[in-house]
Amino acid sequence: MRYLIRRLLQFIPTLAFVALLVFAMVDLAPGDAVDHLVGMQEGATQAQMDEMRHELGLDRPFLVRLVDWYAHALRGDLGESTAYRGKPVGELIAERWPVTFSITAIALVVALVSGVSVGVLAALRQGRLADWMLMALALFAVSTPHFWLGLIMIILFGVKLRWLPIGGYVPLGQNPIEFIRHLILPCTVLGLVYAGMIARMTRTCVLEVLNLDYVQTARAKGLRQRVVIIRHALRNALIPLSTVVGLSVGALLGGAVITETVFNIRGLGRLIVDGILYRDFPVVQGGLLVVTVGYLVTTLVVDLGYAWLDPRIRYE
């Protein structure tokens, strides 16, 4: 309970600081939306540009804008996009987040299921051919730039075999079958890359536990190998892995940005990247904030779950 409270108290300043970081970083960038919008039309005068800045509130001092942004963000108002003709950022994010959420969530399942099973199998066959081959596979996965893997999958399954669509996104509510068909490639690509990392960690964790005394004891009292592994070894080996889930979510959210670009999916990541390219600061700030908050909440939940699974953590 005390751990829970302490962890929650830690969460709030982190959140506030990250919000500050996001706002300040993006705000300090040279060139603003006016430069970008005006840059596209010839013959804009300095006076017109100043007027535009005034309308958008960009001529106010940094601190005023910061406090203003905080105050609005707390009420769920993230400002208006400058590139999408004044569309509220909140609305844009609301449209896009289910896309990124689906990709990340499904990719996480792919990564965990394949990563953990490969890691456990390799650990049980330690030193044999199967171990060597599975670990080589995992190493290939962590070494592959996943946008490249994505392009190769597109060439193979989309262009040559024509089994799957090469990009785009169909909402679940609109057509569940197409929703799945469009997500197979992106989620497999994104998931497999992180499955490599998870497989390597799982193998180490399982090997460590297999050498512990209590596992030897279980063996010595005559339990069958399968019972020893499933009931005794894996249960404890997989506890430290739960922290990997937290880390993976961060990596997957970042990876989703690239995956969305490869597969032409209009998700949150693409929104942020386009925002950077168009100097659409409210969108970049809002997008970064939402992704980061999502990540922070996940790590919080994972940490609390970890403390619940492994009571020792509380005395730390």
Next chain:
Amino acid sequence: MKEGAGTAKPLLGRADQLEALAPPHRSQWKQTLVRFSRNVSGMVGFVLVLIVVVSSLAAPLLTQADPNDTDVRNAYAPSSRDHPFGTDNLGRDVFSRVLYGARVSVVIGFAVVAITTVTGATIGFMAGYYSRLDAPLMRLVDMLNAIPAILLALAIVAILGPQLVNIVIAVSVVLTTVTARVVRSVVLQLKGMEFVQAARAIGAGDGRIIVRHLLPNTLPPLIVQQSLVLALAILAEAGLTFLGVAGSVETPTLGYLVSESRNYLQAHPMLSVFPGAAIFLFVLGANLLGDGLRDVLDPRMRR
């Protein structure tokens, strides 16, 4: 004392006889080198990294073709003697583009390794050695890590501008947190050990303890960590240039080449395959090198 040493000698036999029995003397680093040369994955990784580095640095010797020479009539040529990887949409030689692109990526990768070694070790030592600095520095690292790595690098590049040097800065900031964590945890472990207490007991100052006692012992894990940082840096650079937020036409990196080739994916898929394969080989090499170094340098892994 001198007499004692003199009388002890005959008991043990002659010095030259003893030396003949003892294994040949090797320094610590030499022993490590020998062990490393017997480590398969380490050597494979080392060779892969070497191939990429050498061939990209020796690009002018390996190909006569200029990476930016266009020859539109000869676009999309298949692989031939003149163009081992064929030509791209503007008739540019893909082989030389990949070599020169790898050159930029290699420089960026090693620059990030050099920078994060200094910054990561400095922050790690300060946090690990000076308890007062530990909490604030690590909080800062935690907060930087609260933003997913690629997005943080993206935001930094967005602020600084799309020049290559800004990719180095952005990726270095992100990866410094990783190196700092590793160094800190090693320093924390070492700090409590008896040899450090002994050094302090005989009056060694902080500077001497850090440089003479702690630094040599943090080197092995730091070397392992930095070979993994090399792999991560190359991947991060490739990702950023692929997204199109950084990089330029004049000095294309490998990631930029992949991104460029996307437009011709359907008709000419091989254009994406070559630069991507170069990234893959380099990162694979760096990862294998790191695994091999860990086997050799990390005493906990030694059998």
